[in-house]
Amino acid sequence: MEIIAIILLILLVGSFLTYFVDSFNKKWTGTTAFLIVLITAGIFFTKIKSGYQFNFQLAGLDLQWGLTDYSYYFVYIILGLSVLALLYSIKYMEGKARLGYFYGSFILTVLGMLGVVISQDFVSLFFFWEIMTWASFLLVIYNAYYKIKTKGIKYMIFSAVGAYAMFTAIVFIHVHYDTLLISEAIAKGAFNFEQYIYIPIFLLLGFGIKAAVMPFHVWAPPAYAKSPMSFTTIFSGAMSKMGVFGIGLVFTSFYLSSNPENFFWVRTILGWMGGITAVMGTIYALIQTDAKKLLAYSSVAQLGYIIVGLSTGTQLGVMAALYLAVIHAVFKGALFMVAGAVEKQAGTTDMTQISGLIRKMPYTFVVALVSIIALAGVPPLGGFVGKWLLYEALITESNNYILVVVVFFSSTAAFMYSYRFLFGLFLGQEEKETEHVKEAPATMIIPMIILAIIATVAGAYPGLIFEPAAKAMQAIGFQDVTWQMSSLTNVWGDTTDLFLIAMLIFAVFIISFVFLTLKGLKKTRYVGTKDISTSGELPKEWENLTFQLDFFKPFERAAAPLYKMDMNKIWKDLGKNLEAFFGFFRKIYTGNGQTYALYIVIFLVVLLLFRDVLFS
Amino acid sequence: MIREKETTLYIGPQHPGITGNMMIKLKVAGDTVVKAETHVGYLHRAFEKLIENRNWLQSFTLLCRFCVPEPDPMELTFARAVEELEGRKVPERAKYIRTIVSELARIQSFLLWYGGQSGSSGLYTVGQWSVGDRNYILDLFEDLTGARIYHMYMWPGGVRRDLPKGWIDKAYRTMDYLEGRLETYNQLLFDNAIFQKRAQGVGIIPKDKAIEWGVVGAPLRGTGIKHDVRIDEPYEAYDKIDFVVPTFEGGDVWARAMVRREEIKQSIHIVRQALDHLPGGSYYNRIPNPMKWTVPAGEAWVKTESVRGEVGFYVASDGSNKPRRVHLKGAAYTHGVSVLEKILPGENIADVSFILNSLGVCPPEIER
C-alpha cells in the first residue's frame, strides 16, 4: 500500500479511534489525538519527500496524489501547527463536553487539509476540500451546538457558495480541456484569463472565500471567534492558507504563462481586493472589545497582505506572500493560543472585563508580546521581513504606489489593535476580580513558546523560511529565486542586514537594561498598579481606572467614512432583496433536508448529463 | 461591588488642567465624558463663620480673599451692602475711583483669563504675554493701595486713600499700552484657525435654559441674552458712563471668548472715561472708630458685576459691631457645580479644562 494512503488512513482511523476513546475515558482523548497527529507528522516528514507521486484509478477517473515543493511548503504549516495545537488542546479542552466530537473533527480537518495539498487532480481536491470544510464546520458550531442557525450559518453559506464555484470551475475545465489533472490543466493554460475567463474567476472565488478575501470575509471573524481557540489556531493559521495555496497556484500559473501587461486589471482587482481586505480587517479589529474577535479581524487583515503579495506576481511579492503565510501561521497561532489561555484561566477574553494579567501570567505575556511585535511588523522579529518584502515588491517591482500606501495604512493602524490586545488583557490595573488567575499549564505554554521562538529566529534568519519558500516558488514556475540567510535585498540593490540589526538591538538592549537595573538598584521600588498618581485623590473601590471602553474613539471619529462601508450590512441587504425576489419560488423550499439533497442531486445529474450541450 | 465600565478620571485637585484647587470626577467612555461630578471643599476656610467673629471692618481682610483672581468686587459689594444697611453716603469722587478700581480689577482678571483659556488650549505664548502684562495693572494697584493682589481699598464710605500723584497719567499710559497689546493677543488667539476649531460648538449652554440654570455674566451674554448688573442695577458711577455690553450668539466657548474679547476693550474704555471725568472733592466719608462701630439691624442683598458674572452679598446685621451673617453668592457657585455637571457630559476630555476656563470657575468662591 502506498505510504500516502497509509497516512491518510491513519488519520481517518485515528479520527474514529479518538471518538471511541472518548466514550471510554475522557482523560486520554486529547493525548490520543495528539499522538495520532504526531505519528502522522513523523511518518510524513521521514518517509515522504518532495516529488513523490501516486497515481491510481477510481470509478473511471484518473487520480493523482503527490507532493511538489510548493505543496510541501504548506504541509509544514499544516502538520507543524496541528501538532502544536493538539498539544495545546490537551489541557485547553480538559473538562469540556463532547471531546470525542471535537478531536474527531479536528483530525478529520487535518486529514482534509493534508488531502487538499497532496491532491494533484481536481476530483480529489474537491473531495478533500469538502471534508475540510465540513469537518471544520462541525468545529465552528462546537461551542454553539444548539444555536447552529445563528452562529454557524454564515460560514456554512459562504463555504457552500465557494464549493459550488469550485465545482463549476472543475466541470468547465473538464469540458474545455478534457483533463482533471492540475498539472495538465496548468500546462494547457486553463487558469489563463485569456481563454475562458470564468474558469479562473470561479476558482478564485472558491479559494478566495476560504482565504476570506474582501468582500467574502464576513464569515471569518464570527467563525474564528466562535470556535474553540485551539482549533482557531489551525483555522486561521493553516486552513485559511488553503485558500492562499489555491490562489497562489492559479494566479502565478496565469501570471507566468501569459503577458501580464494585457491583464493589468486582473492584477489590480486582486491586489485591491487584498488591500481593502487588509484595511477593513484592521479598522474593524481596532474597535473590537473581545480579544478573540480582534484577532479574528486581524487574521482577515493579514490574509489581505498575503493576497496583495500574490497579486503582484513578482518574485519578491510571491516570496512575501509565502513568507507571510508561514509567519502569520506562527504568530497568529501563538496569539490565538494566548487568547485561549486567558480564556481558560480568567474565564473571558472580553477586554472590558479583565486587565492587568501580566503578573499572573508572565510566560503567556512574553509570548503575546513577541507575537504582537511580529504581527505589528516591527524589527527585529519575523513580521518585519514579511512587511519589507511586501513593500519592496509593490514599490520596486509592481509599481503599485497607491496600493502600497493602503497596505501601509493598514499595517500602521495595526499598531493600534496590537497595543489594544496587549493592554486589554495584560496591562492596566490589577483588579480584585482577577486575583485568582494563575499561569496556564505547561502543555499550553510550551507550544506557544515554540511558536514565539520561531517568530524570533525568523527575524534574524529569515533564510530558514526563504529556503523552502524559494523551492516552492521554483516548483510553481519561478526561475532563479534568490535569497540570503539573514539579509534582504531588493532589485535596486539596497540591503537590510537583519542579523546585524538583531545583534545591535540585542547589544543595546543588554547595555541599557543593565544600566537601568543596576543604577540605584536598592532604592528602586516595584509597586502595584494601585499606587498611581490620581491627582491626589484616593479612588473608590468600585471605580474603574483602566481605560477600556472605546479605546480608539478619536481614530474612529477621524476615520468615520471608512467605518460606513460595512460589508456585513451589504450582504444582509442583498440577502433581504434576494429573499423578496425569491419569495415567488418559496414553495420549492419545503424545509425538509432530504428534499434539498434531492435538488442538489438532480442539479448535479443534469449538469453531468447535459454537460456537452450546456458548455460546448 | 460591581466595577464600573467607564474609566474614572480625576481632573484635580493636583492637575495642571484645573482652575484652582477643586476636583472634577469624570466618568469617561472612550474620550467622551459620560458623567461629571464637581467636588469642592479643598479651599474651605470657613470665611463666613470667621466673619461672624470679626467686626465690620476686620471682615475686609477676609472678604477680599473670597476669590483670588478678582478680589476687588468682593470688597466693593460688601462695602456697598454695609452702606445700604447704614445708609451711608459715598462721595462722588470715591464713586469714580471705585469704578476705576473695579474696572482695573476686571482687566487684570481678563488678562488672567487670557492665560487660562489659551493655556488650556495649548497656546502658552499668549498666556505668558498676558499674565506678564497683567503686572502693569498690579503695579497700578500697588501704587494705589500698597498691595498687588489683596487691596482692602474700598471701604464703607468711600475709598481708603486718594489717588497718588502721577497715578492718573500712569493709568492712562498703561491703558494705551494694553490696548496695543490686546491687538496682538487677539490676532494670535482669536484669529487662529485652530483655536476657532477647538472653541466652536464646544460646551454649549442652551439659550432658552440659560437664565433658568442660573447662568450669569459673560457665559449668559455668550448665549445672546443681554444682562449685566452694571446696567440692570447701576452702581457707583456706571450710570454716568457710556459703555456697551457686548453679546454673542451661540452659547459655546467661542461665544464666551468673543464676549470677553469685547468686554476687555469696554473696560479700558470705561477706565479712560472715568479718569477723564474724575470729580474733585472728598474721597472718604469717614466711619467712626472701627472697633466700636455698629451697623443698624437689617438685611441687604447687593450685586455687582465681576468678570465671572454677578457677585452678590446677602448681609444680615443684628445691630452689633459684628455681622450676623455674610453670605456670598459668586457666579462660580452655579457655573462650577450645577451648570458644569450639565454641560460636560458628551464633551471630549480634551475640552474639559477648556470649558472650565471659559466658564471662569473659581473654586474658592464656591466653598468660601
Added chain:
Amino acid sequence: MEGIFIKILGAFLTAILAFVVGMLYGGLRRKVIARAQNRVGPPIHQNFLDLMKLQAKRTNIAHGFMGHMAPVWIIIAAMTVLMFIPILHGNLWFENLTMKGDLIFLLYMMVFGSLGMALGAGQSGNPNSAMGVSRGLAQLVGFEIPFFLALIALMIQFNTTSIAVLMDHQEATGRWIIVDNPFAFIAALLASLGMFRYAPFDIVGAPAELASGPRSEFGGKYLGTMMTGGAVFAFIKLVMYVDLFLGGAGNNNLEGLAGTALGLVELLVKTFLLYMIPVFIGLVTPRFRTEQAIQFFWKWPTFFGILAIVWALYKNGTIG
C-alpha cells in the same frame, strides 16, 4: 582589526554627538520660546542639568517589568536608528552601518521606541497614560501616511530605498532633493510636525488634559533615560530630513579633521534651521483635538504626498 576599532569608536562618537546636540537643541528651544514670550529663559544647558538631576534622584518607582523596561525600548530605537543614518557624508568616523539598512527599516524602527514605551505606560495602570497612548497611536497613523508618501516619491524618483544612496545622488548632481521634488519635502515637513509632537500636535502629553500622558508615572532615572532617548531622537529626525532633502552634510573637499569639522558645522546649521520650523509653529498655535489632528494629516500633507509621487513619476519619465 583597525576597521572594527574605528567603527566602535565612531559609533560612540556618533552617540555622544547625537546626545549632546539633541540636548542642546532642547535647551535652545526652551530659550527661543522664552525669548518669544518676553522672557529670559533658562540657560541652554538647562536640559543637561535636568537630566543630571533626574538621574540623581535617590528613589525611583517602577510599576513592574514593562514599566521598568519602557525607557530601554526608547534607547534601543534611538541607538539603532542612529547607527543606520548617515551623519556626515562619506566620513569614516560617522559611517557606522549606513549601508546596511534602508528607509523602510528606518520607518519601522522609529516607531519601535514609542510602542515599547506605550507598553510601559500601560502597565502603570494610570488612565492618563492609556489615554495618551490611544491618542499617540491614532496620531501616528495620521502623520505616517504623508511621510510614507514622501518617502515613496523619493524612492521611485531615484530608484533606491537607501538613504545613503540618496545622499550620494545629491552630491553627485549637486542638487538637493528639495529642488528635485519640493512636494515630497512639503509633505514630509508637515508630517514632521506630528513627529516632533510640539503644538499643535502635542496631544499625547497635553498637560491641561491628561497631566503628562504616558509619562505620568515615570520619574527619576526612568524619566531621565526617556529624556535622553527623546533628545537623540530629535537629532535623528533632523539629520534624517537633512540627509533626505537638504543634501546632507560633509560634502566638502577638505581632508581630515578640518573636513569633519566643517561638515559638522554645516550639519548643525542645517539641522538647527530645520528644527526652528516646528518650534516656531509650536509657539503660535494651540493644540488640535486628536481627530482634528488626524484629519489634518490626511488632508493637505497627504495631498502633497500624492502630488510628490505624481511629480516623481513625471520626472522619472513614467508618465507625461
Added chain:
Amino acid sequence: MSKLKKENKVLDKLKSVFNLSGEVKRKQRIAVKSDSKHVSSILLFLKNQQGFIHLNHISCVDWIEENEFELVYIVWNPKTKLTVLVHTRIARENPVMENIDTIWDQANTYEREFREMFGIEFPGLVAPKEFILEDWDDIPPMRKDFNSQAYALENFATRPGREDAQDVREVIQKRSGEELPDFAKKYSRD
C-alpha cells in the same frame, strides 16, 4: 411712591394670592415673609406667573436667640429687573425644609450646603452626602453654637507666639526693651 410702581404691583399681586407680609425695601427690592409651607408655591408662582425665572441665591441665617433658622430665597426677573426676597423661618431643632430643586436645578447645590453646614434636612434631596466638608463629626459648623476657635485649638497644633489681640508694637517693645518712638505712640490702640 409712584417711583416704585412696578415693585408695588408685584407685591400686591403676591399679597392677593398668598397670605404673606411684605414690603418694598427700595428700588428693585421686594421682601416678603411667609410660612415655610408656602415657600415652594410662592416660588413656583413667581417663576411661572410673574417671570421671576432666575434663582439668584438662597441664604440661611441662624437666629439662635429666637431658636430659628431664617431661609432667604432671592429670585430675579430678567425682564423687569426686580428682585424678590422670600423669607421664611423654621425651627432650629430638627429643621426640615421643602426641597425646591425641582423648580430650579441649582437649588440642589444650596440645599446640599445647608444640609451640611446647618444640618437642615431637605426631604427628597438626591445628592452625595458630603459637599464641602469631609468626615465631619461635630455639630454642623455654621450654627452659631459651634465654636470654631475652640475646635481649632483642640484639633490643630498651634505655634507659640501667636497670641491674639496683642499690639505688635508693644510686643516689640517688650522683647527688645526699646522705647516706642513718638509717632508710633500716636497710633497706639488706646
Added chain:
Amino acid sequence: MSEIKSIGIPTPEEIKQAQIDFAPRCTSAGRVNDKETQGMVEHILNFARKHSLFVVAYGTGCGAIEIPATMTSRYDAERFGIRGAATPRQADVMLITGYLSTKTLKRVIRVYEQMQDPKYVIAFGSCAINGGMYFDSYNTINALDRYLPVDVYISGCMPRPESVIKGFVKLQELIKNGNAGNGEAYRSDLDWYRKNQQKVIKNWDFPDNYNW
C-alpha cells in the same frame, strides 16, 4: 455665640513643651550629605539638583495666584531652572501655597508621598506658618511643619513674586549645602508625622505602607 478668646501669653512650661514639639524633626540623621561630608560627586549632583527644580502643579491655596506671575514674563522663574511638572512622580518641589484645609491636607500628603527623593517643600504665606488670619478656622491647619517637613517658609500674605523667587534661591542655597530634602527624615520620623496627620484626618483610608 462664640467670642474670640485670647489664647494668652504662654507660660515658660508651655514654651518649653512647644520647643520640643516644634523642634525641627529633620535632624542631621536625615541628611544624607552635609556640606562637610559631601563628596565631590554629591557636590556636582547637588549643583544639578539646585538648578533644576520641577514644581508639582498643585495650587493648594490662594498663594497660587502669584505662581503664574512668577512663572511668566516679568519674573520668569525658568531662569533658575524652575518649571512645572504635571504629576508628583516627576516633581522635586512642592509648593504649599498658603493655608491647608484638612481636606486638602489629605491630598497633599498623598501627593508628597508619591514624590521621589530628594523632595522639597516650600510653604507660602503666614497662614502656612501659624495659621495667619485663619487661626480660628475649624477647617485649616495652623502649623504646617507638624504634618510635613518644610524646607523654606516664605512670609507674607500673600508673598510677592520677588519673595517667591527669594524663597527658591534660599532653597537652592540649602540644596547646595546639602541641607534640603527631607524625604528621608520624613521616613524616619514617620510615626510622629502619622500621629499628627491622623489627628486631623479623621478617616484615614490610605494604603498602609508609606509610599516613597
